[in-house]
Amino acid sequence: MSFAVGLIAAVAFAVLAPVLQFVARARAWSLAPVIVLAIAAVVAHLLGVLLGVLILPQFRYWDAASIFGFGVMGYVFAFGAVYKSVSLDILLGLAERPDRTAPLSDVVEGQVPALFRGRAKILIDGGLVEQVDPRFAATAAGQTMAKRIARLRRAFGIGDTGLYDFAD
Numbered sequence: 548m549s550f551a552v553g554l555i556a557a558v559a560f561a562v563l564a565p566v567l568q569f570v571a572r573a574r575a576w577s578l579a580p581v582i583v584l585a586i587a588a589v590v591a592h593l594l595g596v597l598l599g600v601l602i603l604p605q606f607r608y609w610d611a612a613s614i615f616g617f618g619v620m621g622y623v624f625a626f627g628a629v630y631k632s633v634s635l636d637i638l639l640g641l642a643e644r645p646d647r648t649a650p651l652s653d654v655v656e657g658q659v660p661a662l663f664r665g666r667a668k669i670l671i672d673g674g675l676v677e678q679v680d681p682r683f684a685a686t687a688a689g690q691t692m693a694k695r696i697a698r699l700r701r702a703f704g705i706g707d708t709g710l711y712d713f714a715d
Contacts, residue, residue: 548603553611556595557618563587564622580630588619631669633662 564587570576571583578586595615599606629635640658641649667683670676675689685693699705 549610553614560591
């Protein structure tokens with residue numbers, strides 16, 4: 548039964564997370580979407596533990612937590628795959644056209660610059676980058692973040708993925 552409690556908590560997270568994301572956008576909260584996901588995970592986890600303790604005489608926390616953790620990680624992985632994905636934005640832009648096609652120049656010259664301006668704005672608003680004349684410069688916070696990311700990439704064995712290698 549503890550596994551069922553974990554599943555109920557995971558479902559609660561899957562319902563709560565998009566609701567909190569909607570509320571955060573509607574109320575213009577200054578929280579990053581990943582922080583909103585973390586809040587939803589903590590709330591759903593606490594509700595699951597409370598439910599397990601109240602209804603099960605032999606509540607097995609780690610059984611419930613394993614199912615909950617698996618569900619949350621799956622949700623977060625899917626969320627991260629589609630959140631602010633440049634590739635998916637290009638695909639969606641093509642799919643929204645009446646003939647579902649566009650010349651590459653339209654995508655490169657029209658859609659891509661807007662997508663990258665949006666990404667640059669996120670970095671600027673986050674205090675990681677500043678615009679100096681027509682150029683961008685990493686702030687001290689940005690340099691610190693870049694070093695952390697580089698360490699994480701090395702720790703996870705992430706190198707050049709070749710996704711943006713247009714050498715042909």
